[in-house]
Amino acid sequence: MFININGDIVDEKEAVISAYDHGYLYGLGVFETFRTYNGHPFLFDDHYNRLKASLEELQIKLPYTKVELLHEVKRTIEANDMIDAYVRLNISAGMGEIGLQTDPYSSPQSIIYVKPIGEPIRKEKRGVILSLRRNSPEGPLRLKSHHYLNNILAKREVGNDPAIEGIFLSQQGVLAEGIVSNLFWVKEGSLYTPSLTTGILNGITRQYIMHAAQKLGISIIEGSFEKEELFLADEVFVTNSIQEIVPLRQIEHVLLPGLDGSVTNRLILQYEQHRISLFSRIEC
Secondary structure (H helix, E strand, O other), rough: EEEEEOEEEEHHHHHHOOOOOOHHHOEEEEEEEEEEEOOOOOOOOHHHHHHHHHHHHOOEOOOOHHHHHHHHHHHHHOOOOOOOEEEEEEEEEEEEOOOOOOEEEOEEEEEEEEEEEEOOOOOOOEEOOOOOOOOOOOOOOOOOEEHHHHHHHHHHHOOOOOEEEEEOOOOOOOOOOOOOOEEEEEEEEEEEEHHHHHOOOOHHHHHHHHHHHHHHOOOOEEEEOHHHHHHHOEEEEEEEHHHHHHEEEEEEEEEEOHOHHHHHHHHHHHHHHHHHHHHHHHOO
């Protein structure tokens, strides 16, 4: 496997970073994960814009323009002879002295990892309410940052079964998000999701779903909700950029329609049609 480090394609066994990188020393960095379909990153503009905004919040200079970064992603995919790939784009603060730095970081380190993922398939999961609470964002909004201990501890709570998604409650005890996903549910034809004020990540697929729901004439309600709302829901699903839209067939003791949910299926179909039509146009 080959990795892209600061624009250099290197064998993964030869890939190294500095022991003085503040991404390692202090967890100062952010990342984006997304899929490619037929070699093309899906919703790349949205991922780039979130990455740029996150780095500005951390005072880390983005080393690439959007065009340049897209080129590096495609170079890395091609070097690994892939078409449909999982991509993780990582930007850390870069080297610095030991000690907290207040000056902006002007020489960050970028790493692009890829792995084969295959074509997407529709699947279901079972939801479990976590006893571990979601930690509060360390700044005004939650970034997709290197600070992942809360997620790791949550994953240990539910175990390694990929068919289970743990659902966080916030520190205030209201519904937040999944371990690696955003949370949605349907009640009487309306779409509900926790608001950003609960401290959740504003996922790229979350944003897409809300836009798609508006196009389909589905009302969207954001807010602060008790966990019992899920038990009364008609449908529940979670989203992220890798797994797309994943309906839950059960949450705790409550059975749900899963892939048979009508609203969920409308959104899945909208997502799939957008993806297919987009890359058909690109290929043309």
